Amino acid sequence: MTDNGPVPNSKKTATERPAPERRGELLATAAEVFAAHGYNATTVRRIADEAGLLAGSLYYHFDSKESMLDEILSTFLDELWDGYDAVLAARLGPRETLEALVTESFREIDRHRPAVAIYQRESRHLALQPRFAYLAESQRRFEQAWLGTLRRGAAAGVFRADLDVRLAYRFVRDTVWVAASWYRPGGAHSPEEIARQYLSMVLEGIAVRE
Amino acid sequence: MTDNGPVPNSKKTATERPAPERRGELLATAAEVFAAHGYNATTVRRIADEAGLLAGSLYYHFDSKESMLDEILSTFLDELWDGYDAVLAARLGPRETLEALVTESFREIDRHRPAVAIYQRESRHLALQPRFAYLAESQRRFEQAWLGTLRRGAAAGVFRADLDVRLAYRFVRDTVWVAASWYRPGGAHSPEEIARQYLSMVLEGIAVRE
DNA sequence: TAACCTACCAAACACTTGTTAGGGAAGGAT
DNA sequence: ATCCTTCCCTAACAAGTGTTTGGTAGGTTA
Structure with a gap:
């Protein structure tokens, strides 16, 4: 769990230097699914499906x-x-x-x-x-x-x-x-x-x- | 899955002959937990805990x-x-x-x-x-x-x-x-x-x- | 006493969950 | 040509999920 360089999911600053707009897209679809089915009932696989990638790949952008x-x-x-x-x-x-x-x-x-x-x-x-x-x-x-x-x-x-x-x-x-x-x-x-x-x-x- | 006699969880008639009031108690605590944490976030073990019995025992009273x-x-x-x-x-x-x-x-x-x-x-x-x-x-x-x-x-x-x-x-x-x-x-x-x-x-x- | 019913426990089942590790393709920079 | 970064995939993990099965203590009935 050491900080190995400038990973894109730093903390919670919405405005980042290299402008990772993909992150914003993913958050938007996640929010949509959370709102529709509730947080607990939403699986990360469902979010990934909706966003067009696989569940594990979400963890490149987000901690959890x-x-x-x-x-x-x-x-x-x-x-x-x-x-x-x-x-x-x-x-x-x-x-x-x-x-x-x-x-x-x-x-x-x-x-x-x-x-x-x-x-x-x-x-x-x-x-x-x-x-x-x-x-x-x-x-x-x-x-x-x-x-x-x-x-x-x-x-x-x-x-x-x-x-x-x-x-x-x-x-x-x-x-x-x-x-x-x-x-x-x-x-x-x-x-x-x-x-x-x-x-x-x-x-x-x-x-x-x- | 054959119907083996008069099991207490018949269907959905709230008023039953032998008056299984335990069923009503369990439903009340389940409702309380569902309301507090949401249906999906509520585990049957949590309901059972709150009611003072084990998770599997709930299935004597309810189908699911x-x-x-x-x-x-x-x-x-x-x-x-x-x-x-x-x-x-x-x-x-x-x-x-x-x-x-x-x-x-x-x-x-x-x-x-x-x-x-x-x-x-x-x-x-x-x-x-x-x-x-x-x-x-x-x-x-x-x-x-x-x-x-x-x-x-x-x-x-x-x-x-x-x-x-x-x-x-x-x-x-x-x-x-x-x-x-x-x-x-x-x-x-x-x-x-x-x-x-x-x-x-x-x-x-x-x-x-x- | 024997049979039976009610209400529960103990232990496991198959499955889904969030999460991780390792790898690789694409493309720009050097 | 080499390196590095970005972004994703494959494949698995451990924990937790709803549910089932078999058993049993205690009371009621025959």
Whole structure:
């Protein structure tokens, strides 16, 4: 297990010098299969089949099946937090912040649909493993961002104060992210259009006002 | 493989003559483990451990690991549709039907939380297998009931007509059922209380009206 | 007492799993 | 022509998988 020179599967820097785009292709197909059948139910042979090579050959590019999962999830979360942090740094009002977060979320679903689906399905038990501790950390920041926004809005009289904030948080969070389970890019609606309609439902409700 | 008399694992009748309640206990623990770690990631030895017997002994009660899953899901769906059919048979107005369906759903989550979690996680790919074809059938009826109610409501002027009905359907459906992933019986809120708050959010929205 | 049934154990089975070791073809650099 | 790097294949490994077979302790029935 000695480090014998510059092997392509160094660690987890997505941007490498010689630009191994094959690696990206393999990760994309792996993510697709993971999302479709679940991580545990996916065999490395299945991934290899889908990618057009043999199972053992995957280990030229990656350390292990788990490291593929790791790279898929961490890449997604890094990009997600880039977007979220930009929104939060703008220090908009509660309602505008919520709108921006939801819109940003649907954009991420559009870009990283398989990763989001995997995250939804596996993050809970993965977060217990030390290797995936960043999932728990991410969930913590997640809750903080959304709950804070909702609390600010309730205090400012923008959001209803008669609701259980924690329940509302789960409501909004789940509402947004489960969309990854049915969303297909290139469908009838753009991410922004879906975000608009979701926001309209979450904020105004589906009932007609008298 | 000849049928040698009245073995306890006959088929799938949950109510048997000699009342083998041990079977129910084993199914309950199996459901719990399936829900916590996923079906594929769960080994029969793990289930046996949790239940306090050895892996092979499970096969005295059940034909296979898959038949356990089958019985868990079909039992849940049978009971779910008992409740749904009662609601639909009452032929209430669109809004009252939606309220009743949501409330009934949260009651089912309260009663069958592990089964609901398993269903959420595995139904999509399970439905492709012939053995679990009833999952696809159930989903079809599901969509029909919810979509029909929403359409009736939009036509009657009870629900907003400016929304994509199919999007609203997914919105309501997902909003309700993902609750199974975090709901814990005996928590702060009763199923009815959660249903009330969810309905309030879905119908009226979380924004304050000016 | 003898036969029987229930619910389990002990030990193995065939198979699939992720992973590794060694090798080799193609092509650019020297 | 030689070397090196990249990318893949072949063939196997050990561990873990769902499942089966035969046996048995303890209670119930005849």
